[in-house]
Amino acid sequence: MRMSHLFGRxxxxxxxxxELPSHRLMLRAALIRPLGAGIYSLLPLGWRVVRKVEQIIREEMNAIGGQEMLMPVVHPADIWRESGRYESVGPEMSRFKDRGERDMVLAMTHEEVVTDLARQEINSYRQLPMLVYHIQTKWRDEPRSRGGLIRVREFTMKDSYSLDRDEAGLDVQYHNHWRAYERIFRRVGLDFVVVGADTGMMGGSASHEFMALSPYGEDIVLICPSCGYADNREVATFRREAPANEPLLPMEDVETPNATTIQALADYLQIPLAKTAKAVFFKGDSGRFVFAVIRGDLEVNETKLRKAARETGLTPATTEEIRAIGAEPGYGSPVGVRDALVVIDESVRDTPNLVAGANRPGWHTRNTNAGRDYQPDVVADIAAAEAGFPCPTCGEPMIAERAIEVGNIFKLGTRYSKALGADYLDEEGQSHPIVMGSYGIGSGRVSATIVEQHHDERGIVWPVTVAPYEVSLLWIGSAEDTAPQEAADRLYHELEEAGIEVLYDDRNERAGVKFNDADLIGNPIRVSVSPRTLERGEAEIKLRSAAEAQFVPLSEVVPAVRVMLDELYARLTGEAAD
RNA sequence: CGGGGUGUGGCGCAGUUGGUAGCGCGCGGCGUUUGGGACGCUGAGGUCGGAGGUUCGAGUCCUCUCACCCCGACCA
Incomplete structure (x- = not known):
């Protein structure tokens, strides 16, 4: 490709x-252009990257038996009504009516369509297992898109769906995807960890996320450096201390003016945070008031609380709602509240004689004890794990890292097949729901995440497997002296004939402009010729990732580039590798 | 949805107490240059996000509105 003809400056x-490095660089390097909030065009250079990412995904999906297909972006609302998600999914799903006043939706995922297809095409256990996938546009009207291609409203995703007769079959496909995803992310050059995750709106029994570590990640993962435990913070647990063994003391009210925060309370009474009980109030989607109690030194994890309370969503309660159940903001106590689901953390069950609120302003109560003074409706782990907390499996301190979710795998089970009636007949002629899994990778997000992990102050440093082109070729010198241009023209044709992808900067620009653009775009190998190199009949070859260049005779450029490319590819695809 | 911010030429920005819009980069032409974002001359390009209002006069003041960005809520 000649840069003089390239679309996109x-x-x-x-x-x-x-703000995000990937966002800045992808704009600057002419990979993407915004059209609206969370909506981007991919320019030719960006599209080449995404297509390479998708091709790698395709190869690895095919390798585990995936069959590529394509499902529509516009769905009739009916199949979403069948699964129940037409009602349960909120405004992130866009709905509209067609000219016949029929309800339609824009696809945010494709479980419903696959399940609909499965019930038509699959009748017998003889047809299972099956694995289908597609790479298709999704629309999710996110409340807040941000960060270039990391979080967008319109995006492209590879989603695959496994169909099996039983859990054992699902386990195999789940494991196959795990392995395939590891190969995919290794091949595109991402540094990642696999973590246990919340199943969220998908339902289902198990889920793992593939997380690329990045300071700009929106998720937090807890990792144990000692034993390798890793979980999304939404579900991460930690090793609890043994229950304290001390006699239960009688409750006693104590005046605590202005002690509306746990810290103020602990300071005022001269006690550690761990001797206080903190009340946190939520209103559940069901309309129920959820009264969460946790020890003062811990924080509530809303995902865990949501599950413990069996709510689909939680919103912080208002002052009026808090007073309506007999509690008092800042001085809340589970003792004596009414019309509320009381959920306590294990820490509250296991720590006697906690100081809690007295449900009246300016007063707290000493020595409250769950079970004696109030009956919790649920005792559960609702505590957020933090950096430094002991690992649940080995007890060593964990670390917390920010990460970008680049892929996920879900065991759906029979949630959708039951809802839509996708059944098969077994050997005995008995009907069973198909056991399903779903597995996603966002190709645009992967591309942006690669930039997050592979850039320097000059621009992008693409891994060779996903670079827009393998080689940036340029000539420098004056336009009058045509020797450099002619030499570069010859190299361009030689490289192309050798099957090497070349972005040829044939513009009549100064050296600085060409070098800076080459660095910005970040193709892994740069080949340049100038009057200086031509004096010795040579070209300069430089790796984008290296500081030093080397000089080779013009006739050796193609083989030299070939060798360098082979090494670069081997580093990312070879089993051994660094 | 809450909080904060920004909208002035393609991009980055300036614009005083309200007085008829400017700078750098980029773009076209000519010339000189040519190994890390050159220089000179010249030229094109803006209903100052939109609507309404105040005023003799609005980029500037007031009201409403739209878009985008950041933080949070939210989120396969």
């Missing part, structure tokens, strides 16, 4: 309001 300066 590099930008010397990025728009002032973009």
């Amino acid at each position: 590099t930008l010397r300066e990025a728009p002032g309001d973009v």
Whole structure:
């Protein structure tokens, strides 16, 4: 490709309001352009990257028996009504009516369509197991898109769906995907961890997320450096201390003016945070008031609380709602509240004589004890794990890292097949629901995440497997002296004939412009010729990732580039590798 | 949805107490240059996000509105 004809110009300066490195660089390097909030065009260079990512995904999905297909982006609302998600999914799903006043939706995922297909096509255990996938546009009207291609509203995702007769079959497909995903992310050059995750709106029994570590990640993962335990913070647990063994003391009210926070309370009474009980109030989607109690030194994890309370969602309660159940903001206590689901953390069950609120302003109560003074409706782990907390499996301190979710795998089970009636007949002629799994990778997000992990102050440093082109070729010198251009033209044709992808900067620009653009775009190998190199009949070859260049005779450029490319590819695809 | 911020030429920005819009980069032409974002001359390009209002006069003041960005809520 000649840069003089390339659609899309590099930008010397990025728009002032973009923050993420990947967002800045992808704009500057002419990979993407915004159309609206969370909606992007992929320019030719960006599209090449995404297509390479998708091709790697395709190869690995095919390798585990996946069959590629394509399902529609516009769905009749009916199949979403059948699964129950037409009602349960909120405004992130966009709905509209067609000219016949029929309810339609824009696809945010494709479980319903696959299940609909499965009930038509699959009748017998003889047809199972099956694995289908597609790479298709999704629309999710996110309340807040941000960060370039990391979090967008319109995006492209590879989603695969496994169909099996039983859990054992699902386990195999789940494991196959796990392995395939590891190969995919290794091949595109991502540094990642696999963590246990919440199953969220998908339902289902198990889920893992593939997390690329990045300071700009939106998720937090807890990792144990000692034993390898890793979980999304939403579900991460930690080893609890043994229950304290001390006699239960009688309750006693104590005046605590202005002690509306746990810290103020502990300071005022001169006690550790761990001797206080903190009340946190929520209103559940069901309309129920959820009264969570946790020890003062811990924080409530809303995902865990949501599960413990069996709510689909929680919102912080208002002052009026809190007073309506007989509690008092800042001085809340589970003792004596009414019309509320009381959920206590294990820490509250296991720590006697906690100081809690007295449900009246300015007063707390000493020596409250769950079970004696009030009956919790649920005792559960609702505590957020933090960096430094002991690992649940080995007890060593864990670390917390920010990460970007680049892939996930879900065991759906029979949630959708039961709802839509996707059954098969077994050897005895008995009907059973198909056991399903779903597995996603966002190709645009993967591309942006690669940039997050592979850039320097000059621009992007693409892993060779996903670079827009393998080689940036350029000539420098004056336009009058045609020797460098002619040499570069010859190299361009030689490289292309050798099957090497070349982005040829044939523009009549100064050296600085060409070098800076080459660095910005970040193709892994740069080949340049100039009057200086031509004096010795040589070209300069430089790795984007290296500081030093080497010089080779013009006739050796193609084989030299070939060798360097082979090494770069081997590093990412070879089993051994660094 | 809450909080904060920004909208002035393609990009980055300036614009005073309200007085008829400017700078850098980029873009076209000519010339000089040519190994890390050159220089000179010249030229094109803006209903100042939109609507309404105050005023003799609004980029500037007021009201409403739209878009985008950041934080949070939210989220396969």
